[in-house]
Amino acid sequence: MRSYKEIRGILQERITSQQWQPGDLLPSEQALSEEFGCTRSTVNRAMRELADAGLVERRRKAGTRVVQPKSHPATISIPVIRQEIENKDQSYKYLLLERLEALPPEDVRTQLGLEQNEKALFLKSLHYGDGIPQQLDVRWINISALPEASQESFADIGPNEWLLQRVPHPNIEHVFRADKATAEEQRLLQLQECEPVFTIERRTWISGQGITYVRLVHPGSRYRMATRSSAIPTFN
Amino acid sequence: MRSYKEIRGILQERITSQQWQPGDLLPSEQALSEEFGCTRSTVNRAMRELADAGLVERRRKAGTRVVQPKSHPATISIPVIRQEIENKDQSYKYLLLERLEALPPEDVRTQLGLEQNEKALFLKSLHYGDGIPQQLDVRWINISALPEASQESFADIGPNEWLLQRVPHPNIEHVFRADKATAEEQRLLQLQECEPVFTIERRTWISGQGITYVRLVHPGSRYRMATRSSAIPTFN
């Protein structure tokens, strides 16, 4: 008797080995359940997970087809910078550079969904690994959504970490860029002439309400973002 | 009667609203099935999908707990550059700069898993949008794994696109970086002084056998990588 995992593995193998090619129709759940000697439910779960993984597409009545991918998937996990530094066995240091409540610029205001004259919390902080600057965090926080932020000094904990604890499961949008460093960035991050920065721009919100808008700026020579391993699963 | 999607939505709401906080134990499937008036299977599916999404962690006997996230997830889809250009309604042009079979450098050799004196196919190509260079593709292909590549001129189709069709579902590993441009990159991509490049490094393989190793080099000022929308689902 075959488990859904075994079946999923067999089907995946037939697809990646191109025994079944993009566009090809897979046998119906009915047919496969007979082939594998199990119920349709079991096959259903196997095929559903392959669909979740993007290997096949399923449509009622039309059946299940192997997908012709049009792009390469990549899933990234962006840890809090302290984690990243400590994982490299470096000493972590955090420095708050600026903290004030002010009217954000227009673009940030709309990103956070604030009123015309609503103030937000502005934070600028720097994170070191072994005494070398690794990340500049320039951030606006919506204090209407998070009044506790006004009470927090951020002297001892980075805003990223603080927010991750306080608002654990927001919606997120990221933009990644390679930028020329501004003069300030060059000074703060101790960059060499012409050294670029790797920028992560992040916007988070919960049910339509903006939480934070941040630019995480990294020295190009000291930062890389990598996908854990393979994109195609590798399930469990 | 509630569907697993409704239940999943209700549980998700209770988590994101922090009615259930990180570390909290959720009610058992049994208890929830009574609350929602359905069978345990239905609750199981709802909770399982929340676990897949990373919102909760489940362990036999111990139950289901809300996760305290330690990082921000981001899933990216990297389309073939032609798609990306045409989606912006720009005219696409492709130019093959170099094509030769040669011994790859040591690091590439190990990445592809080649023998000491095994040759590989080297390709260098440039992709334009509206006449402006957008991507430089510098690539090695394992011709032992893909003998057809030797027969392909790559005069009319980019290697990325060709490979996506030929090897649709490989394993993938990505590294993203902000780099200083080399002199050659500066010339080919028509970069300004000090303009950085956004580099995507990709390694693909199937069942241990290396397929390709590539550096996709983009002008920093003309490239951004973005996550589609939210990281936390947004399911179906």
Added chain:
DNA sequence: ACATTTTTTATGTATAGACATTAAGTGATT
């Protein structure tokens, strides 16, 4: 007090069966 065994319990998986939903295919009608 500590280690070992047993019990218990929540999740994990499978089954057999039912009905729902979607959309492809078919055939009749215009």
Added chain:
DNA sequence: AATCACTTAATGTCTATACATAAAAAATGT
């Protein structure tokens, strides 16, 4: 040939039930 309604086939979901498995908790023995 185009449009309509009807049939049908494949996936989608749910139920009720059973047994498996992992690990926490309790009971037992030393």
